[in-house]
Amino acid sequence: MTATAPTDLHPPRHQPVGVVLNAWFRAEARSLPWRRSGFGAWGILVSEFMLQQTPVNRVIPRLEEWLARWPTPADLAAVPASEAVRAWASLGYPRRALWLHAAAVQITEQHGGVVPHDVDTLLELTGIGDYTARAVAVFAYGHRHPVVDTNTRRVIARAITGQAEPAPPSRTRDLEAMNALLPPDDTEAAVFNAATMELGAVVCTARTPHCDDCPIRNTCAWRAAGYPVYDGPRKTVQKSFAGSDRQVRGLIMAELRSTHRPVTDAEITTLWPDATQRDRALAGLLVDGLAVAAPSGGYLLPD
DNA sequence: CAGGCGTGGAA
DNA sequence: TTTCCAAGCCT
Incomplete structure (x- = not known):
């Protein structure tokens, strides 16, 4: 064996996080319905509505049923809202079913049945806020925008800021922080948005993060600081569900x-x-x- | 901007 | 058992 070359003793420590995370994502990401090529903007939109505050594993069966029954926005717009609420079943927050139905009507009547491409247009649809508008523009159409969800905020808080938990959400600050990390290429930027969310969902999790398996552990600010405990303001505690x-x-x-x-x-x-x-x-x-x-x-x- | 809005699994 | 948490949005 030859001696290890000096360059191997000092591997690049500041390779952009986007390059590292995207390689990890392409190798390790879960296979999820909405990540299949050609899944379509409508399918992406429906999945994003369902994923608002509802875990992936609970969404998948309802999503498949939904798209088999209503493969286009016009198909959903043609039935009463009651059918959307029934198909929503026990996903929770049934107002989302109402809003999704209303959005399908808007898309059908105002946008020729085509899910809008632009963030500002998407924001006008019922039930679509800043996260969902960006998610659709990026994941369905490949536009280059920062997408920030709860996973992204946690990953940035730890890996970049060095804190165990993010500060309370701040739209402007969160988008700027993500924008600063976004790869220049449109496709890579879209993958990076998804990769950051994926990391937060499966590795950099809220309760017991799997730091030993983390692809960016060597540059993680929280790890470098010795995993300090969170000392910021606490999130408001939700009232217990029983009896509510x-x-x-x-x-x-x-x-x-x-x-x-x-x-x-x-x-x-x-x-x-x-x-x-x-x-x-x-x-x-x-x-x-x-x-x-x-x-x-x-x-x-x-x- | 804080609070309200479902449901169920995991720690 | 209780608490926390899950790809937010609206008022």
Whole structure:
């Protein structure tokens, strides 16, 4: 064996993070439906709606069913919103089903049935915020923009800033931080956005990060600092689900999804013992458009 | 801008 | 058991 060359003793330490992460992503990324070539902008859009606050493994079966039934925005726009809410099943946050249906109508009526390309146009669609607009423009159409989600914020906080957790989200600051890391090439930038999210999802996870398996551990600022504990402001704690208005809303929605007939007040009464909370939950669903009063009495999913 | 909005799996 | 967390958005 020959002696190790000096260059091997001092490998490049500042290879752009994008180059390293993209190579890792191309070798290690999970195979997910929306990453298949030719998946289509509509499929990407539906997947992004479903993935808002809902884990990947729970989304996949609903997504496949959804796209088999409604392969284009016009297909979804042609059915009542109630069908979207039923197909949403128990993914949670059923307002998203309503918003996705509304977006399909907008796309069909205002954009010729084609999912818009531009971030600003996408932002005008119901239920699409800054993350989803950028995700669609980048992952469906290959445009070069920073895409920042909760995974991205955590990866940047650790690998770049050196903190265990990100500070509270700041749109301007977060986008600038990601923009500074974005590779110049459009395709590489899109892959980098996905790779950063993937790293946060499977390696640089919230609770027990797998730092030994991390492709950028050698340049990670958090690791270099000795993994300091987070000392910033705490995230607001969510009220427990049991006994919450959310739980009552969920029970009523499950009942509405279970039938095409009006659900009567008597049936709703059996779902939850506390009348005040029941009334509050039902009123909220009516305001949100997830339930409507049936002409003959009782309540239905919206048309 | 803080709070509300479902559901279920994992630690 | 309880708590945390999961590709956010809207008001």
